[in-house]
Amino acid sequence: MQEYRRVMVKRYGFAQIPADSDTEALEEVKSMSHSDFDWGDVDTDDAEVIDVLDEHGNSIQS
Numbered sequence: 001m002q003e004y005r006r007v008m009v010k011r012y013g014f015a016q017i018p019a020d021s022d023t024e025a026l027e028e029v030k031s032m033s034h035s036d037f038d039w040g041d042v043d044t045d046d047a048e049v050i051d052v053l054d055e056h057g058n059s060i061q062s
Contacts, residue, residue, distance in 0.1 A: 005053070
């Protein structure tokens with residue numbers, strides 16, 4: 001049976017937010033949607049296998 005690997009990669013998003021403090025900017029980010037960010041490339045150097053799956057996407061417990 002073919003095994004699969006679930007791989008996690010990081011992707012960084014950037015946004016310009018009018019704010020008078022770091023706290024205010026971080027609070028504003030919480031209400032933003034995915035489309036509000038300018039997205040950078042996926043960082044494949046930090047890719048990590050996080051699970052082993054069967055052909056149906058179910059986790060295989062070792």
